[in-house]
Amino acid sequence: MPNINTGGVRAFSAPGKALLAGGYLVLEPKYGSYVVALSSRMHAVVRRVEAPKASPSSFVVNVRSSQFNGDEWEYELEASTNYQPIQQGLSKNPFIEKVLLTVFNYFQPDLTEQENISIEIYSDPGYHSQAETKVKSNGVKSFLFHSKSIVDVPKTGLGSSAGLVTVLVTAFISCFKPDLDVSSYDGMRLIHNLAQVAHCQAQGKIGSGFDVAAAVYGSITYNRFEPSLIEQLPDTSSSEYHSSLVSLIDKTDWKIKASRVSLPPRLRLIMGDVNNGSETTKLVAKVSEWYKAHYPVSLEIYNTIDNANTRFVDSLRELTVLCDKDTPAYEALIETINDKGREVHPLLQKIITSVNVIRENFRTITKQSGADIEPEVQTALLDAATDLPGVLTGIVPGAGGYDAICLITTDSCNIANETNHDPAFSTVNWLDLSQQDLGIIEEKPNNYENLS
Ligand SMILES: Nc1ncnc2c1ncn2[C@@H]1O[C@H](COP(=O)(O)OP(=O)(O)O)[C@@H](O)[C@H]1O
Ligand SMILES: C[C@@](O)(CCOP(=O)(O)OP(=O)(O)O)CC(=O)O
Structure with missing residues (x-):
């Protein structure tokens, strides 16, 4: 689908997952798996903010997840430090941090020419325990509002972090590549590769990536990539990081297999x-x-x-x-x-x-x-x-x-x-x-x- 850009604002959503076949085996590239994408989705609404800047080079990203007792994370970034996000305030979110680090290093935007970015996250009810929540709706979409912060609300295991990383990566790509078409092969491949890198970095381990693959490609049979692809990236502070990342994202055959499947009718x-x-x-x-x-x-x-x-x-x-x-x-x-x-x-x-x-x-x-x-x-x-x-x-x-x-x-x-x-x-x-x-x-x- 082409860009549904309304006044510079865009929105995306990615599904949760259930691995029906291939648990443990999917950690090895030779074994296939069957992953079902679920109707519980993670959403991101992204906009540019024209607020006056503290200095021409200062650049701020603000991410809010109002559903979780008004959770909010803010980061400052600079090109001179390889876009290492500097957390403002006390709230930490490794998934948001690693998405910023990965996407900004990939695009290397000139931040003096960029307006700040603001993102609102919404998550469908299936991802978390529904205790102590209030529904808010606008007749089209309904979300549950919790009385606690994201880190204190129990998860159901549908892959909230993979959904989060995937929609965030997509939202940032749309800022630097306005012609992004998420239904195109190239669009999905770019989102997938960047999201896998950011998700592995945030988790501090290299899982099979089936959750990120389902968030991008939907219900699929999936064979993973070799973990060495991500292991061999240089340190994010290294001067070679950008070129290695671009080469991994754009010029490397990840050899994953992701073929769309669907449950039989009825x-x-x-x-x-x-x-x-x-x-x-x-x-x-x-x-x-x-x-x-x-x-x-x-x-x-x-x-x-x-x-x-x-x-x-x-x-x-x-x-x-x-x-x-x-x-x-x-x-x-x-x-x-x-x-x-x-x-x-x-x-x-x-x-x-x-x-x-x-x-x-x-x-x-x-x-x-x-x-x-x-x-x-x-x-x-x-x-x-x-x-x-x-x-x-x-x-x-x-x-x-x-x-x-x-x-x-x-x-x-x-x-x-x-x-x-x-x-x-x-x-x-x-x-x-x-x-x-x-x-x-x-x-x-x-x-x-x-x-x-
Ligand atoms: N709606 C959300 N808003 C902000 N961050 C979220 C949201 N959902 C998940 N996260 C991030 O993902 C983390 C949970 O990730 P993880 O432990 O891998 O669980 P899961 O198995 O659901 O992916 C949370 O602590 C938070 O950092
Ligand atoms: C064992 C595994 O093959 C499948 C784990 O599947 P879950 O759906 O249980 O995963 P989490 O959401 O990460 O807890 C490990 C992997 O594939 O990474």
Whole structure:
């Protein structure tokens, strides 16, 4: 979509994610994964501010997240210090800082000629706990306003930082490259590469990047880049930083694979929030220890999971093909999910068995590694959920743990009604979310005005 620039103001949004297949394996470039982009989005509205400058060379970026008790971050930047953001005031936000550092070093703008930049962030309800919130709406968009700062509000694990980094990177690119088209291949590639660098720098580690990839490209099958691409960047204060960064962003083949996917028609993704406090880093460390200690059996287990992941993704694709070719047969197949007594179609059986193989092997890793990927409470929840009419299959998303469960259901399944009076589900909070195809999109800035 072309630029929807209203009086110099532009707005963008990027989705949250759930990793349905490929947890842990996706850390290695050779293994594919299946990432679903979610309808919970992070938004940024960016404008130039004509406020008088303290001096011709002073340049200020102000980022507000009013939803979180009026959170606000301000930075001064200078070209002479490689655009190291100087935090004004007490609030720290490493994600905003590293986005500034990365995007400004990439563009090397002449700040004496630039007006200050101001950004307002909005986040959809799915990312955070909804306790103690007030809704503000303008009839087009609604957001929850919290009584606490961002750092004190519990997360649900949909990837708020990847969404934040992606929309912020996009917002700043739009300032220095006004012809940015976020639906173009080149636009997405630039956003993706800059966002991966900034996100890794802010996290102080190089994860697989599937969350940033989904925020940019939407629902995808994804293979990661080699971590060495980012590791080999020189220190950000070095005189070579700009040229190395430009070469990495524009002239290097990252060899990622990101192909758009979509859940088959009439199937939905349901996320159930169970608990907070996932410790992905600790889980990853334990699994990596286990992998080394149990090699080569661990490799066999990974390959078995990978085969099952591929079968899972293939059968979802085959379902979409069947729907296109023979809609009545497809409708009948969907009804067999709603009516658990009926015979299961081989394609559905393929999905169910592949997910069972994935779960079984992650339970083996759970036992041997001490990393609670699918702990017993989650097994009980998933087994109970997959017995319900309308539920095709279910899995612990991402790194697993006690955080959440993910179900694939038919569009007529009302999971909240099904589980309402069942004590087995008393710990589950069903999130109001759906799968989305698109990643980063441009929004109309006036859709964010007059929230009350
Ligand atoms: N709406 C927001 N406004 C400002 N910063 C945010 C927002 N959402 C997330 N962040 C930043 O991202 C951090 C959370 O990132 P992280 O711990 O990686 O969680 P997640 O798994 O949700 O990405 C917050 O502490 C904050 O710095
Ligand atoms: C283990 C992983 O493969 C997947 C983790 O997925 P989550 O969705 O659990 O991630 P966080 O939002 O970072 O906690 C690690 C990775 O791919 O980086």
